Amino acid sequence: MEPRQLPRVLRTIWPLHWSQISIRAWKAVQRRAPKIRPDRPLEVPGIQPGPMAMPPVFGTTCDSGNELIESLAGGKLRLLNQSFAFGESNWDWRLGSVSEDRLWTVTLHYHQWLYELAKIATESPEHGPKAKELWGAAMSDWLQNCRLDSPGAKPLVWNAYAIATRLSWSIRTWQLWHDAKIELPQELLQEWQKSLYQQADHLYRNLEWDLRANHLLRDAVGLAWAANFFVGSRSRQWLAKAQQIAVQQSEEQMLPDGGHFERSPFYHLEVMDDWLTLAILFPAGRVRDQMRETWQRAAEYARWLRHPDGCVAQFNDGATINADQNLIHGEVIGVDVDLSMPRGGKHFSDSGVAVWHGEPWTLFWDVGDVGPNCQPGHAHADTLSLECSFRAQKLFVDPGCYSYDYDRRREYDRATSTHNTVCIDQTDSSEVWHIFRVGRRARPRGIQVSTDQEHFLGQAEHDGYQHLAGRPVHRRIVEVSEEGFLIVTDQVDGLGTHQVEGGWLLAPHWKIRMRENRWELTNDKQILELEIDASSRCQIDACEATYHPEYGVEIATKRLRWKFEGKLPFQIVCRVSEVSKPLLG
Incomplete structure (x- = not known):
């Protein structure tokens, strides 16, 4: 580390829990220290007799059916959404140091695709034999080459989050084979059972108290799966630890307004699925009831965070996935969720999101912290950014999240200048760096939100630029008027000369035509006018941009952009309205 980087590192670790730092330091020492004694041998117990409670399947990350068989x-x-060389003639598990396609690699080791193969083998008379053959070959190769002591296996294959997720898919897969009464080679079954027990034991001894947040919760889910699968005293120990973590994390991670403290709607749905799983896997009692209540509170928040197409807003990391299926799953724990769209406005003050559902606008405005002090890894420098839909068509979108590699796409997805907010002096409002690091963090303040049946009005500012010369402050006012206009006023106060820029990332289906101080936006159904009124002369243009609605998906689009360079203060008003016919030149 270069000396000039030290202040940024200190700003990054200062807000963390002291225990996170000490645990991470201890793990670093353990990795480098020579082994004094070998690992104790594991005595693998039996598995629970009879069928176990099986939570619903939450989404998919891979192909299914004949497409999966043909590709392998x-x-x-x-x-x-990405294909790489892997399959029958090349079981490349990508062991060792991985700097590219890291998320793809760790997803490979979740084993959901192996579950899908087993599902085909147990359900399809036509493709079942080939699916069983592929599954057996892949699993045998994985068990042989991806052991805990295999060179290069620990970083991604045997990290706690991967193990916890893999345990869920593996135990589901085991249940598929059992229910279908399909015999597998006895030696393979024994090695698989031994590996599952070793994975659960390793997970228990390597819980992610250094990362916390959604990782620690997923660790509890993995332990709960293992506790329901195996018998014996060790299994009871795993269950007790899973319950302890689940109770602690439900109180730490779920905010009073129902939002998840990482402030990512995508990860909000992920932890909802984990709460639901725990509410099924835990035995009846107080802890199970608490999981159910936590899920129910989270479901109401998710219901409000949906665009008219059902997909959640895309603040911070994650994909803009449809939340309806997650909400429907509440039926299995006795919670029925109203899937209709809410109407009116709501300010989730703990999560820091202001929402408007009306006609013609749906609006989500980020007026919260970028994330919790203990884990802002999924944060973007997007304070005061907004997303919106017009007449059920997405209009202004978030740049999204392509992957978790240290590359230009990651920088793009997290940068202030790519979001629907204001960037000063080409500096991010929060100091995002590397893949998951955040140093200096913008803090919103002066937040006021008022709504009635036809009108939304909110204002807020943040301190993310006060470290710059002249201590500039960005203040934003957002209004949805009774006449159906969206009006966004950005005010930058401070001293001295600065470069101020902002703009709007368009959903890809919109086309644009530029005029002197306005843009005409059209799609197959609507024509909108976006008019600019600035206190000082500024440059207005449209540039090529990219949109990442899902992991591994990149779509070309346009960014409407304005730039000002001069003395502060500076104010700019963007007014969006519907017009009945194309504008004349």
Whole structure:
């Protein structure tokens, strides 16, 4: 580390829990220290007799059916919308140091695709034999080459989050084979059972108290799966630890208004699925009831955070996935969720999101912290950014999240200048760096939100630029008027000369035509006018941009952009209205 980087590192670790730092330091020492004694041998117990409670399947990251068989037989596997060489003739588990396609690699080791193969084998008379053959070959190869002591296996294959997720898919898969009464080679079954027990034991001894947040909760889910699968005293120990973590994390991670403290709607749905799983896997009692109540509170928040197409807003990391299926799953724990769209406005003051559902606008405005002090890894420098839909069509979108590699796409997805907010002096409002790091963090303040049946009005500012010369402050006022206009006023106060820029990332289906101080926006159904009124002369243009609605998906689009360079204060008003016919030149 260079000396000039030290202040940024200190700003990054200062807000953390002291225990996170000490645990991370201890793990670093353990990795480098020579082994004094070998690992104790594991005595693998039996598994629970009879069928176990089986939570619903939450989404998919891979192909299914004949497409999966054909791709693997052809030497490719598609995960997270990307295909790479992998399959029958090349079981490349990507062991060792991985700097590219890291998320794809760790998803490979979740084993959901192996579950899908087993599902085909147990359900399809036509494709079942080939699916069983592929599953057996892949699992045997994984058990042989991805052991805990295999060179290069620990970082991604045997990290706690991967183990916890893999345990869920593996135990589901085991249940599929059992229910279908399909015999597998006895030696393979024994090695698989031994590996599952070793994975659960390793997870228990390597819980992610250094990362916390959604990772620690997923660790509890993995332990709960293992506790329901195996018998014996160790299993009871795993269950007790899973319950302890679940109770602690439900109180730490779920905010009073129902939002998840990482402030990512996508990860909000992920932890909802984990709460639901725990509410099924835990035995009846107080802890199970608490999981159910936590899920129910989270479901109401998710219901409000949906665009008219059902997909959640895309603040911070994650994909803009449809939340309806997650909400429907509440039926299995006795919670029925109203899937109709809410109407009116709501300010989730703990989560820091202001929402408007009306006609013609749906609006989500980020007026909260970028994330919790203990784990802002999924944060973007997007304070005061907004997303919106017009007459059920997405209009202004978030740049999204392509992957978790240290590359230009990651920088793009997290940068202030790519979001629907204001950037000063080409500096991010929060100091996002590397893949998951955040140093200096913008803090919103002066937040006021008022709504009635036809009108939304909110204002807020943040301190993310007060470290710059002249201590500039960005203040934003957002209004949805009774006449159906969206009006966004950005005010930058401070001293001295600065470069101020902002703009709007368009959903890809919109086309634009530029005029002197306005843009005409059209799609197959609507024509909108976006008019600019600035206190000082500024440059207005449209530039090429990209949109990442899902992991591994990149779509070309346009960014409407304005730039000002001069002395502060500066104010700019963007007014969006519907017009009945194309504007004349």
